[in-house]
Each structure stands twice: as structure tokens, then as C-alpha cells.
Amino acid sequence: xxxxxxxxxxxxxxxxxxxxxxxxxxxxxxxxFFQALKPFAIFGNFTANKVSLFFTNLTHLASLSKENExxxxxxxxxxxxxxxxxxxxxxxxxxxxELGFISNKGNLNLVPSNIIGRSISGFxxxxxxxxxxxxxxxxGQAVISQGILVGTIKQTxxxxxxxxxxxxxxxxVPVMLSDSRGTGLLRGGLxxxxxxxxxxxxxIKIDEQVVTSGLGGEMPAGILVGQITExxxxxxxxxxxxxxxxxxxxxxxxxxxxxxx
Amino acid sequence: MIKYIxxxxxxxxxxxxxxxxxxxxxxxxxxxxxILILSICLILRDRFEDGFLVALLGGLMMDLxxxxxxxxxxxxxxxxxxxxxxxxxKFFPAPNWLTSLLIFGGSFLLLDLIISLLVGDWSWxxxxxDIIINSLWGGIIYLIVQRIVQSKEEIKLT
Numbered sequence: 001x002x003x004x005x006x007x008x009x010x011x012x013x014x015x016x017x018x019x020x021x022x023x024x025x026x027x028x029x030x031x032x033f034f035q036a037l038k039p040f041a042i043f044g045n046f047t048a049n050k051v052s053l054f055f056t057n058l059t060h061l062a063s064l065s066k067e068n069e070x071x072x073x074x075x076x077x078x079x080x081x082x083x084x085x086x087x088x089x090x091x092x093x094x095x096x097x098e099l100g101f102i103s104n105k106g107n108l109n110l111v112p113s114n115i116i117g118r119s120i121s122g123f124x125x126x127x128x129x130x131x132x133x134x135x136x137x138x139x140g141q142a143v144i145s146q147g148i149l150v151g152t153i154k155q156t157x158x159x160x161x162x163x164x165x166x167x168x169x170x171x172x173v174p175v176m177l178s179d180s181r182g183t184g185l186l187r188g189g190l191x192x193x194x195x196x197x198x199x200x201x202x203x204i205k206i207d208e209q210v211v212t213s214g215l216g217g218e219m220p221a222g223i224l225v226g227q228i229t230e231x232x233x234x235x236x237x238x239x240x241x242x243x244x245x246x247x248x249x250x251x252x253x254x255x256x257x258x259x260x261x
Numbered sequence: 262m263i264k265y266i267x268x269x270x271x272x273x274x275x276x277x278x279x280x281x282x283x284x285x286x287x288x289x290x291x292x293x294x295x296i297l298i299l300s301i302c303l304i305l306r307d308r309f310e311d312g313f314l315v316a317l318l319g320g321l322m323m324d325l326x327x328x329x330x331x332x333x334x335x336x337x338x339x340x341x342x343x344x345x346x347x348x349x350x351k352f353f354p355a356p357n358w359l360t361s362l363l364i365f366g367g368s369f370l371l372l373d374l375i376i377s378l379l380v381g382d383w384s385w386x387x388x389x390x391d392i393i394i395n396s397l398w399g400g401i402i403y404l405i406v407q408r409i410v411q412s413k414e415e416i417k418l419t
Binding site: 004008011012015016018019021023026029030033034037040041043044116117118119120121123126128154155162164169170189190191251 | 277279280281282284287290292294309310313317321322323325326327328330331332333335336339372373376377380381382383384386387
């Protein structure tokens, strides 16, 4: 037992020593570790998702028919909106050509990536993907799923990368409100998504969409983030603040796309 | 030697299960922390060496997969185990199921408070959810461990 305690104390000393090193020292080890995790993660995605989906369906059985009805209604509404938007898009394309604009939407390059790991603590909210520097990934690039922003690349390794989810408290993304054209900063956190620093003169509408503004860094403009649910700023504050809901269920994601400009 | 290699391989499997697979069964967005739960269970069964090994190796691998500073999870896990082993078990030498739930709850409260402070984000609701879910998982796993792992006292008696 005494020998074991000596080993314990020596090990704690080594761990403390390692913790003083800069995190870049561990990048090669992390890369190998994540690579080793990959086959298990893909297997896990395949099996665990089926099991969890079965239980989710069982627990939501009562609400499924109501949800189905709601979705049919929403689908019809969206189809009519789509027709109007297609017209507007055509018109916009013609006008852009006339004015000499170069569209950058067509230059978006999507890199499909599997999620091979997740942060264990709910406070951290990061995921690991199986593409890295060799796939051309860079820090700050947007990560999307179904066209909706999920996070940004936080750190790249040789063949893997760490993604800061938008729900992470330390994630800050410049965004724009699609109708009122107000700009702000999207922040994550345990209380949910919020957009801060919206100028006071912007008339915010509930349910309006929030998209990336494309200001600064590697993130293109126009990626959908979610919808505004509530204005939470108080009287006397110099900026407005709103809460945003994202339609993406992060815990059920299996793969994502990294947006390369 | 072979015994240790088997133990290390088992811990590796546990880490893989934790990081790559178990995250799929998040309840209310809370992923059960199997490594801390199992190491506490082993400590409660008076298996300090095994509990420490799980916390040390599991913690190091979680540090590798975490965005926080390297070594942080390992040191927090070891600190929690030390508090339980050197302090709590003096008052509750053979903890029953309910006491074990309280010990799990206290351990996760400590873990969550430290991580909240480091991340700079705070929510009592999230901390409470994390404590409840992980304590329940802990209670279930402790029941299983109680049946499988004999404490040193039980071994002496038999």
C-alpha cells in the first residue's frame, strides 16, 4: 500500500508538470488518440443512434401525430414561400449580373466529416471531427448540419479537428438578423443561445431568422443559425439582446460539413 | 503483470465507450460520466488501487479529448477520490445505496462547480440536472458493482 501511495504522489507530480506545458505540445498525441477513436465512433453512431431513436420514438409516440399534422401544414406554407423566393432569387441574380456583383455562394466548398468524439462535460460543448489540416481545415471555419450553423473549428490537428459548438459559452459568432438587418454577436451558454450588442434603433421581430454576417475570419455570410424567440434586454441598456432557438439537436448529429470558402 | 495489463485494457475500453459511444444516450443533454462513477464505485467497495487506476488513466484520456487544460480532469478526479477515501469513508465505512447516491451527488457538485468556474459559465439548473442524472447512473452502476466486486472485508470473511 505504501509503495502504491508513492506511485500515486509521483504520478500526480508528473500530471501537474504536464499541465504546465502549452496545449500545442499534446497536438500529435491528441491526433493519434482521435484517429484511434474513429472506428469505434462510427460503429457507435451506427448502433447507438438506432437504439436511442427507438426509445425517443417510444416516448414521443403521443405527440408524433400532432407533430406530423403541424409539419404537413408547415410544409405547405414553405412550398408557397419557396415559389415566391425562387422568383425573387431569379430577379436578384439578374440584377446582380447587371450591377457586376460576383456571387461568392457558388464558391462554398463543403467538407463532409464524421463526429468521432464529444466533450464529456455538458459545460464544455465541443465535438471532435475526423478531418484536419490534411483536409484543408482552418481555425474559424464554419461547421454546419442541414445548412444550419453548428459551430466553428477551434483547433486543427493533422487528421482531426476540434469544433466549438455554438452552444459553448466561449463561442462568439458575428450574426445578422435577416429582416431587420441588425448585426450582433451570437453567444452560447448553459442558458441557451443569445444575440448580444444589437443596436437600439433596430426594430427586432420575433421569429425572424438569424444568419451569419460573414464579418471577420473564415465564416461566409448567410448561414442560418436559428430564429429569434424573445427580446431579453432591459430598459436603459445601450444594446438589445435576444434569445435564439436552433432547430438542430446537437446530440443526435452523426456527421457535419465544414464550410471552406 | 498480466492482471494490470487486463485492467488497463478494460479502462481503455471504458474510455472509448465514454467518448465515442455513451454520448449518444444523453438524457436532458447530460452525458453520464462513467469514468468518475466507476472510480467512485470502486473506492466505495474499498478498492482504492483499482479506483485510482480508473481515475488516473480515464482522467488522462479525457484530458486528451477535452478542450480544457491538460491534466485538469485527472487532478479533479483524484482530488474527489481522495476526499471520499480519506474523509467520507471514515464516517460511512460501508455505505448503503442511499449514502452512495449522496456521495455521487456531492462528487458531481464539486466537479461541476470547478468546471463552471474554469469555463466562466454558470447555471444552477444545468448543475442540478447533471447531479441528478449522474447520481442515478452512479446508483445503478454501484448496484451492479456491489454484486460483481467484493470488498476487501468480504474477501477476508470468505
